[in-house]
Amino acid sequence: MLSYEVRAALDEGRAVVALESTLITHGLPAPDNLEVALGAEHDLRAGGAVPATIAVLSGELRVGLAQDELHLLAELGPDALKLSLRDLAPALASGSSGGTTVAATAWVAARAGIAVFATGGLGGVHLGARKTWDVSADLLALREAPVVVVCSGVKSILDVAATLEVLESASVTLAAYRCDSVPGFYVAATAHRAPWRFDSAEEVAAAYRAASALGLKGALVVANPPNPGLSPAEHDELMTEADRAATARSVSGKEVTPFLLAEIARLSHGRTLVLNKALVRANVRLAADIATALALPP
Ligand code: PSU
Ligand code: MN
Secondary structure, X not given: OEOHHHHHHHHOOOOEEEEOOHHHHHHOOOOHHHHHHHHHHHHHHHOOOEEXXXXXXXXXXXEOOOHHHHHHXXXXXXXXXXXXXXXXXXXXXXXXXEEEOHHHHHHHHHHHOOOEEEOOOOOOEEOOXXXXXXXXXXXXXXXXXXXXXXXXXXXXXXXXXXXXXXXXXXXXXXXXXXXXXXXXXXXXXXXXXXOEEEOOHHHHHHHHHHHHHHOOOOOEEEEOOOXXXXXXXXXXXXXXXXXXXXXXXXXXXXXXHHHHHHHHHXXXXXXXXXXXXXXXXHHHHXXXXXXXXXXXXX
């Protein structure tokens, strides 16, 4: 399961950062997906951490991919499967290939002994969930994945308030990075105050060590605000339009998140795509610092 490089780094106590792959297969269009896949790995190495992109390739669970395997995933795009935690077992048993979501990646990273995981956005409670029950498995899976998850907060295409409540119910620790409110993925701040705030990678590392000492199983989510984000006016208009389009086309199930991401990118003439790529890279750099702080003696 582990690549030679990732295994050696873990054995030697060096910094390792896990990366998800649904972002590559379903979250970003080609060729931006490959640019981010390769760029994120490059950023991690530059920051002193070993990248461990996680995916399922021909029925094999892989932690740490070679460059040609990243190319393959990017080329497959949405022809690959989108694998949440519940999909891992049948995908492995049937010899399939797919990108792993935050839920699946966090689970696998935790079991592999990787403490830090970087991504763009988490899934959450969708607008209208009272009717559709569309609550991402990411939220529930993070309940049993003791890893630091560096992301850009909660997208307001989701029901932000409800997402924060579910994270609380799941005992997932949530902290904003160098700001007081929960970042909103496309915007730097939502109207919600974050339960905790960290101002350095060392503070994150200290909290993670305290959680480990207590034997806590929930994730520690570090929400890093996008810089720059969209203006609130532009943002609200885009979200309303995209939500309307999803409802009009009766998009459901695992297609909802990829549809909304693509629709928002289309409506913004690619501006959110630029933003999405930049925030992933920023999260990766912060994750490298956190993993480096964790690799040092406390
Ligand atoms: N948010 C993004 N980009 C993404 C995703 C979320 O901004 O690519 C992906 C992640 O892999 C996340 C998944 O785990 O979508 C959530 O899907 P769902 O909402 O169907 O649970
Ligand atoms: Mn869903």
